Amino acid sequence: xxxxxxxxxxxxxxxxxxxxxxxxxxxxxxxxxxxxxxxxxxxxxxxxxxxxxxxxxxxxxxxxxxxxxxxxxxxxxxxxxxxxxxxxxxxxxxxxxxxxxxxxxxxxxxxxxxxxxxxxxxxxxxxxxxxxxxxxxxxxxxxxxxxxxxxxxxxxxxxxxxxxxxxxxxxxxxxxxxxxxxxxxxxxxxxxxxxxxxxxxxxxxxxxxxxxxxxxxxxxxxxxxxxxxxxxxxxxxxxxxxxxxxxxxxxxxxxxxxxxxxxxxxxxxxxxxxxxxxxxxxxxxxxxxxxxxxxxxxxxxxxxxxxxxxxxxxxxxxxxxxxxxxxxxxxxxxxxxxxxxxxxxxxxxxxxxxxxxxxxxxxxxxxxxxxxxxxxxxxxxxxxxxxxxxxxxxxxxxxxxxxxxxxxxxxxxxxxxxxxxxxxxxxxxxxxxxxxxxxxxxx
Ligand code: GDP
Ligand code: IMO
Ligand code: MG
Numbered sequence: 001x002x003x004x005x006x007x008x009x010x011x012x013x014x015x016x017x018x019x020x021x022x023x024x025x026x027x028x029x030x031x032x033x034x035x036x037x038x039x040x041x042x043x044x045x046x047x048x049x050x051x052x053x054x055x056x057x058x059x060x061x062x063x064x065x066x067x068x069x070x071x072x073x074x075x076x077x078x079x080x081x082x083x084x085x086x087x088x089x090x091x092x093x094x095x096x097x098x099x100x101x102x103x104x105x106x107x108x109x110x111x112x113x114x115x116x117x118x119x120x121x122x123x124x125x126x127x128x129x130x131x132x133x134x135x136x137x138x139x140x141x142x143x144x145x146x147x148x149x150x151x152x153x154x155x156x157x158x159x160x161x162x163x164x165x166x167x168x169x170x171x172x173x174x175x176x177x178x179x180x181x182x183x184x185x186x187x188x189x190x191x192x193x194x195x196x197x198x199x200x201x202x203x204x205x206x207x208x209x210x211x212x213x214x215x216x217x218x219x220x221x222x223x224x225x226x227x228x229x230x231x232x233x234x235x236x237x238x239x240x241x242x243x244x245x246x247x248x249x250x251x252x253x254x255x256x257x258x259x260x261x262x263x264x265x266x267x268x269x270x271x272x273x274x275x276x277x278x279x280x281x282x283x284x285x286x287x288x289x290x291x292x293x294x295x296x297x298x299x300x301x302x303x304x305x306x307x308x309x310x311x312x313x314x315x316x317x318x319x320x321x322x323x324x325x326x327x328x329x330x331x332x333x334x335x336x337x338x339x340x341x342x343x344x345x346x347x348x349x350x351x352x353x354x355x356x357x358x359x360x361x362x363x364x365x366x367x368x369x370x371x372x373x374x375x376x377x378x379x380x381x382x383x384x385x386x387x388x389x390x391x392x393x394x395x396x397x398x399x400x401x402x403x404x405x406x407x408x409x410x411x412x413x414x415x416x417x418x419x420x421x422x423x424x425x426x427x428x429x430x431x432x433x434x435x436x437x438x439x440x441x442x443x
Pocket of ligand 3: 012013014039040041042298299
């Protein structure tokens with residue numbers, strides 16, 4: 001019963017969408033377990049591009065059952081729009097399943113996200129303003145609305161109306177902003193409820209049944225470790241747990257339901273929004289990564305900050321997620337450099353740390369200690385086997401593999417599906433059950 005988790009190991013946008021799409025061929029179900037439409041996962045195939053914010057990245061395969069688990073927060077308007085887009089591509093969205101227990105993002109959550117950001121002034125977090133923090137705050141305060149509240153149309157309408165009225169008091173009294181039209185929002189959400197009711201189910205049981213039948217279930221992480229609410233660079237984080245362990249609470253499975261944990265790691269590092277980023281290159285190098293890597297936020301279109309690869313962060317991700325393998329993406333973007341740097345430790349005053357510093361103050365003031373490796377200066381975007389890569393590129397991967405202590409299962413050299421090197425099958429088609437064997441990986 002292989003349960004396979006795919007998580008981001010940096011600050012998000014590592015290429016999880018691409019990796020999940022590739023692995024989905026071999027899956028039965030793809031389950032989102034946390035986050036909301038702050039996520040933006042991109043899939044590219046045959047020159048087409050699909051950007052997903054809520055629908056799981058396995059959707060392009062007709063055999064996949066896409067599941068939105070209880071840990072996800074759902075903006076119904078965004079979800080319905082995404083479902084329409086997918087339907088217009090000729091794909092059936094009738095197979096989508098949404099947890100009764102997923103919480104609902106309402107318009108006041110987005111408004112409050114913006115107002116809170118503005119009130120922070122220069123120390124704003126740079127959130128996506130999709131209402132993520134305020135919705136998870138309501139969930140924790142036990143004042144949120146859940147998808148199951150949609151089951152009774154008149155009760156749901158009334159709950160939405162009351163919630164808007166209550167939040168209007170905060171919006172007007174605390175922030176001095178305009179109140180929202182509760183009547184209009186209640187009507188709008190009643191309409192969404194009519195369209196989404198039929199998709200709701202006990203997704204925890206659905207997932208468990210699939211696992212019990214021995215089917216492959218992929219759990220799709222959003223964001224990345226460094227944005228984890230507990231383990232990331234708080235307060236510059238998102239409002240959910242992004243670690244692999246969050247699968248249990250967010251999908252309603254147990255720790256023993258997880259067999260494999262794949263960490264997606266970009267060959268360099270990017271970050272959108274505010275907060276410390278030790279290897280950031282606010283210079284020509286960073287600009288070159290940004291341009292060649294087309295580093296613009298999938299959700300907000302903001303430029304992503306770019307920097308050299310950070311092994312301290314990766315080792316932290318290996319530890320917290322108990323990663324079993326790595327997928328290294330965007331290696332092609334580094335082809336332009338004469339040499340490539342890798343941060344192997346942090347210097348704080350006269351101390352050198354190779355473990356992630358637990359104190360925020362240390363992390364925000366540390367200096368990266370780099371090792372410099374030769375670049376390869378060759379186009380690798382057509383590589384489909386390890387042997388197609390120049391020696392220097394293979395050495396770079398080997399360096400990461402050895403220092404992380406985890407094998408690399410997949411290397412990505414471009415956004416398209418075929419721009420991928422499977423190290424566990426020599427480019428052969430994926431096959432059921434293969435995931436449990438990776439003793440003989442070349443890296
Ligand atoms: P996610 O949030 O982790 O799913 O990542 P995003 O989709 O937000 O951002 C990754 C971006 O890089 C997308 O535009 C992908 O199409 C693109 N991408 C993924 N893998 C590669 C790769 O190996 N090389 C290049 N050049 N682009 C890639
Ligand atoms: P995917 O799944 C990159 C960042 C925001 C901001 C911080 C808090 O595509 O990797 P939030 O709206 O969650 O309250 O914002 O988190 N952030 C992401 N950055 N990729 C993401 O998702 C992100 N989701 C949130 O930019 O800094
Ligand atoms: Mg993204």
